[in-house]
Amino acid sequence: SYSFCTLLGGGAHTHQNNKRSMSIAAYSGGSLLSVCGKNCISICSDHRLGSQSHTIAKGCLKFHRVGPKVFVGLSGLNTDNRTLLARIQFRMKLFKLREERDMPVEAVASMVSNILYGKRFGGYIVYPIVCGLKENGEPFLTSMDGIGAHSFTDEFASVGTAAEALLGAVESLYRPDMNPDDLFHVTAQGMMAALDRDTCSGWGCTVAIMTEEGVTTRTVSGRND
Amino acid sequence: MAVKGGILLAAERPTQHALLDKEHEYETNISREKIIMINDHLAVAVAGLTSDANTLVDFARMHSLRHTLAYSEPIPVESLVNEIADVKQGYTQVGSLRPFGVSFLYAGYDPIHGLQLYHSEPCGRYNAWKAYAIGNHADNAQNMLKAEWKENMTPHEGMLLAAKILAKCDDSHASVEKIEFALMGKTRGSPPHLHIHKEEEVKVVVDEANKIREDEEKQKEKEKKEKLGGN
Numbered sequence: 001s002y003s004f005c006t007l008l009g010g011g012a013h014t015h016q017n018n019k020r021s022m023s024i025a026a027y028s029g030g031s032l033l034s035v036c037g038k039n040c041i042s043i044c045s046d047h048r049l050g051s052q053s054h055t056i057a058k059g060c061l062k063f064h065r066v067g068p069k070v071f072v073g074l075s076g077l078n079t080d081n082r083t084l085l086a087r088i089q090f091r092m093k094l095f096k097l098r099e100e101r102d103m104p105v106e107a108v109a110s111m112v113s114n115i116l117y118g119k120r121f122g123g124y125i126v127y128p129i130v131c132g133l134k135e136n137g138e139p140f141l142t143s144m145d146g147i148g149a150h151s152f153t154d155e156f157a158s159v160g161t162a163a164e165a166l167l168g169a170v171e172s173l174y175r176p177d178m179n180p181d182d183l184f185h186v187t188a189q190g191m192m193a194a195l196d197r198d199t200c201s202g203w204g205c206t207v208a209i210m211t212e213e214g215v216t217t218r219t220v221s222g223r224n225d
Numbered sequence: 226m227a228v229k230g231g232i233l234l235a236a237e238r239p240t241q242h243a244l245l246d247k248e249h250e251y252e253t254n255i256s257r258e259k260i261i262m263i264n265d266h267l268a269v270a271v272a273g274l275t276s277d278a279n280t281l282v283d284f285a286r287m288h289s290l291r292h293t294l295a296y297s298e299p300i301p302v303e304s305l306v307n308e309i310a311d312v313k314q315g316y317t318q319v320g321s322l323r324p325f326g327v328s329f330l331y332a333g334y335d336p337i338h339g340l341q342l343y344h345s346e347p348c349g350r351y352n353a354w355k356a357y358a359i360g361n362h363a364d365n366a367q368n369m370l371k372a373e374w375k376e377n378m379t380p381h382e383g384m385l386l387a388a389k390i391l392a393k394c395d396d397s398h399a400s401v402e403k404i405e406f407a408l409m410g411k412t413r414g415s416p417p418h419l420h421i422h423k424e425e426e427v428k429v430v431v432d433e434a435n436k437i438r439e440d441e442e443k444q445k446e447k448e449k450k451e452k453l454g455g456n
Binding site: 086087090093094096097098100 | 255256262263264283286287290291293294
């Protein structure tokens with residue numbers, strides 16, 4: 001094995017290369033969960049940012065409110081997440097200036113899918129969730145793979161290193177047409193259960209619930225490892 | 226013109242055709258016929274060929290967004306004005322192209338120089354101004370501005386002055402259908418904000434401006450009579 005220096009936040013650390021290398025999709029760690037309710041939607045992300053086994057930050061939120069009624073959650077390689085987010089914000093701002101209206105959530109999902117497919121061969125290592133409220137107030141949710149294949153759902157979706165664990169946990173908790181309070185509990189409990197099953201995600205989670213009135217954000221503490 | 230706490234843009238459109246369908250112009254505060262938002266902190270007023278202007282406005286929007294993508298900051302006003310001016314100049318020197326038949330007034334804010342007003346011409350020349358006029362009767366308007374613009378007028382005073390100048394240059398009374406106002410405002414502690422005035426707000430100013438003009442004319446008539454009467 002060999003070691004190499006990586007510069008992280010001002011300091012230099014020597015990093016011993018793992019004997020069993022992690023998949024690039026799991027390099028930064030992190031997971032996202034989104035659940036539909038009755039005219040409301042939740043999105044939840046963990047707080048860990050890592051460099052394989054080394055945790056670099058414990059306050060890294062992975063979802064972003066890019067529009068009044070749109071959330072974009074990005075899991076995967078952190079650097080690609082940031083780049084893609086900047087591109088999404090560029091395109092949304094341009095849309096708003098040209099069309100003189102906010103970009104509806106379905107359009108955002110379609111746009112993100114197209115941006116990802118634009119780099120079909122050698123592209124973004126990002127697994128996004130696009131969610132929000134449609135014009136008529138109903139929740140909209142879709143998750144995608146790294147080349148933009150999206151699948152719409154009216155229940156729940158998860159991406160990231162703890163994706164399978166999240167699906168399992170929420171499957172048993174979920175029921176249709178939840179109000180915002182129940183939605184919060186289902187989302188938070190599902191996430192907390194799954195985080196303990198995944199080494200690459202953790203350090204608590206943040207849940208945001210979007211309703212017609214606005215967005216409420218709550219932070220949940222958990223095992224900090 | 227620069228007013229206290231912002232840059233005021235005022236524009237007069239040509240008389241609307243009776244059959245023109247009224248667009249839903251006021252919904253998002255982004256553009257009307259002659260005043261257009263480039264970005265949150267930058268807006269332009271247009272004089273000249275609308276189609277040429279639309280191309281340049283789209284270019285300006287793309288350019289300012291590309292700057293934000295690269296540098297994570299809103300584009301400094303002069304930087305954008307310079308870029309547009311360079312594009313305009315290019316069309317006067319390179320290729321068998323005709324120049325853009327557009328002049329712009331740019332109103333913007335950046336943390337470096339604060340609130341700024343610029344104008345650019347079809348030849349690619351640009352300057353920074355305290356107050357400026359472009360378009361039809363620009364010379365007349367500029368002379369009136371020179372005589373009557375003062376530092377630190379309130380936005381309302383600025384709008385009254387603009388309405389007065391626009392009306393006088395057109396030799397008519399200011400009318401709500403033809404006048405547009407926008408204020409690129411900046412107050413301490415909040416981000417710059419473009420407010421394109423709605424019809425009700427324009428009406429208030431236009432009515433007041435027309436009333437002031439009527440009062441002035443009555444006063445002049447009175448003085449004339451007194452003078453004649455005295456003789």
